[in-house]
Amino acid sequence: AQSVTQPDIHITVSEGASLELRCNYSYGATPYLFWYVQSPGQGLQLLLKYFSGDTLVQGIKGFEAEFKRSQSSFNLRKPSVHWSDAAEYFCAVGAVSFQKLVFGTGTRLLVSP
């Protein structure tokens, strides 16, 4: 079965600074990988996804993520964080043959002025 680890529960970044959120997955075959963002009291919004091809994927709101098979990682990055980026970020892995996504426990991003 697939699993996801997000080692950072909270991260605080100054506005304008760069951001990297870590995600490690466990799955024996080619995974589908996703990053979602959740604002307080809201549903989840898809930021970006990877399932094949170029290992650097671009998403919405200026986010990107890089798939590294050798490290089983799919880290999310943004070069310059805005105060509106403060939210909870979830990494998720889906198996090619299954329907369901498995989510990590999330990383809460705080943006300081």
Added chain:
Amino acid sequence: DAMVIQNPRYQVTQFGKPVTLSCSQTLNHNVMYWYQQKSSQAPKLLFHYYDKDFNNEADTPDNFQSRRPNTSFCFLDIRSPGLGDAAMYLCATSRVGGRDGYTFGSGTRLTVV
């Protein structure tokens, strides 16, 4: 815009009183999911429908049931809510295979009193 709509946004129910949460979609996706998300935790899959084919997670309590009368609608029934069932309930949809990711509704926040 095509979307996933959950009603109500907030639901207060009494301990032991049956409650139904609803989800509708205009995306015409084959697959619909119900997730439970407790405070500061990852969303946890309860069950999903692949068209009319119901798939229950092994650890979903019997207290939780679901109905999908047609492609557009899906309901979550909690037969006898306990205090531990207070959570955000998220409905999501996807195409078959899920490689485009899920589209989530805004969620229903359930409070049990």
